[in-house]
Amino acid sequence: MTNETFAGYSNLALYSAMAVFLVAMICNAVYLAGLVPSRDRRRDAGAERELVAAGSAGGTGSAPAAAGARTAARADDGPDVDVPAKARKAAGIASTMTWLGALLLVVSVALRGLSVDRWPLGNMFEFAVMASMFTSLAYCVWSTRRDLRWLGLFITGPLLLVLGMAVTVWYTQAAELLPSLKSYWLVIHVTVAVIAMAIFTLGAVASVLYLVKDAFQRSGRASILDRFPSAESMERTSYGLHIVAFPLWTFTLIAGAIWARQAWASYWNWDPKEVWTFVIWVVYAAYLHSRATSGISRQVANWIALAGYVCLILNFTVVNVFFVGQHSYSGL
Template identity: 30%
Template structure:
């Protein structure tokens, strides 16, 4: 039987070297280094995909139950989204210098959780769970890439030297970073909305009620409101620039705490499966 963890570690190594390629290419203006980073990102994505497929086959369900599975598959989704964005807009290639390190750090944290295979309880065998999980991962991946854009936006703005020949000048303009970061947040917010609605339908089918104020439900709603406030401020009060960038960064790390840290301390229907 194929070894899942062999492919996992190979993917992790590919992401690490890819990160070095992207960072070196950006810092020293070496296009060949960035090409190596891109190839390794795609190669790592293939290896990571194989690891997830093996996991799926061995445990009999998608990689979305334990903390290990959730973080691993979310990192995979983030790299996939970046690779697609890089293919669509090559001027975003340099974002790999931050997106890939965040992805391999997420995979590293995944290894701290239990890798024990867990069977899927009857209440979780629902197509609505698949919809719920897929859109949750899309949301986190989109918001993670938005954070990368926000960090680079702030870096360029702080340098006050966007036309110089330092490495920041090789990033997209602040206007482009701000615009695409906003688009990614809109996409992430839509995914969060679908995640919450599909989760409520699944809860009603499994437990007979759409909303029980379970800790995960409550914190998901809080995260949704946080990003809803951002979009309201952006549309109504024209939040742009550094205000927008800082909000995106703080909101994302708040989301990580809500989704991946609080379940360790607040017990609920979600935490009994993903913790351990």
Template identity: 40%
Template sequence: MSALSDQLIMYATLTYLVAMISHAVEYALGNARAVSAKAATPARELVGAGVGGAGGTVEEPVTPAESRHSRSAARAALAGRIATWLTTLAVALHLGAVVSRGIAAERMPWGNMYEFVLTVTFIGAAAWLAVLWKQPSLRRLGLFLTLVMVLLLAFAQFKFYVQVSPLMPALQSYWFIVHVSTIIFASGIFLLGVVPAVAYLMRAGWEQGRRSFPYTLARRLPAAAGLERMTFALHAFAFPIFTFAVIAGAIWAEAAWGRAWGWDPKETWAFISWVVYAGYLHARATPSIKRNVATWIAILGFLTMLMNLFGVNFFLTGLHSYAGVS
């Protein structure tokens, strides 16, 4: 089962990569429309023309440029649908890799950093499919989402991979499931939430007339207002779950170490992340604070999450040194 998990995650990464390429094709071909605006104009009625005053219709011919536009739009739409199908297949393979890893280890597959990253990225990708099912107009964000998936999964396989091993005694508690599962779920939603946050800042700049890089990448993204609302909705959904996870960790620490809080590096950075995300939600609810300022706070929150995941495990030591990396 361990070898199966390794193969499935490799295939999932490659499928995410092909989906990203398909999204890039759709993005490059421009707005997907079945026909051009002129070709879609209804035929004009000519009243009183012809023998006996009978009415008739005259269809305006479609120009070669409009025909090319129509074919390009059709190809863009097809590339976008293929990208969505491939992303769905990648998520299924991703799920199979996580489940088979857990079966091989005979425990929940969250015992080290490799397994943690695999599960967080799965939650983010699965949540993206749910968002896409509700709002298909956001499909072009899939280019950025699949890029993040490819980078994180490839990095996890090359840098964090460890052989399947039993759960260390310090983690053998029912609080492991409660605390780690909620942290993983919230982290996966935050991971998804940073995608529309970055896209919003680029799109807002484009709508304000900025035509330099990276704003040019946003000219075919959905409207900035919709991206900002999606950013807020994802963060508002994840924050209470993250809050519960931090509280559950404190309760577990009281049972395991005799104190609920000891300013361990993991605890400290979890608290920093909580404060930053709370600051984002407060800023978002404050009319006097601009939406782009609030969005920057959300991005800062995700950077603190990355510091907690990577920086603490690589550069700091503490009671939470369970990452399985050296």
């Protein structure tokens, strides 16, 4: 097959992945919608248990009744308790579709590489597609170890947004690399940056959900987030993801300096892309420091983490396009 044929099949796989992610997003939304009535039923069941416990408080069976109420309450905390069968089925379909979408992105990236005879990370379009691939794969693999059905909508939705931007705004025809990019460091430096960005994305989603749930808990208002993991669990999840991503971004910064030495005879050139990469590193370092400092609340620490992610997005969407420098290779 010719390079043009590979490029065409790559685009077909990409559009197919978007269609599959759309189905997954809808099914994830159906699953979350199914949690709403189950939350109401659980509240009614809890009220009934309180009445039973209060009514038997003066008798000899009060202790067993209270123990039974506690056991029932713990059972209600299970992920499938009181969840309608329709919602559980939708969650299963969403999981399957997310795996399929991730695999279609792998096919799209592979075919794109065959069409250009190089590692497909030479412009913003290719970067966005590969970042989406790693994000979806990371989520799918993670979901095999933990119940992440509550997170699915907040992953597939942004994935669709990024892929939509990739095919409409950032799309670039398959072409040769710029001379400065023809190096094995492209595979090392940029691939690690993409993986770090994918994990930072998962961490950012976890941070947002943590802050929202924490706000509802503090206000005492009920919400669908009551059926999500506890705010503390979400916060620990976000922290763990950032712990993994930060060393990868550190390597990205160091590897970029080594590549700059080979390409431009200097480790540091104050290029906008270099500066923003360092700014992102500093902000995430501030997050990790604040997270380990007892005098700083977890809420403040997570706001710092989200500031780091905003810098990450600006680095990709604004610096690549509007800042002229040695890293001007957006393809637009």
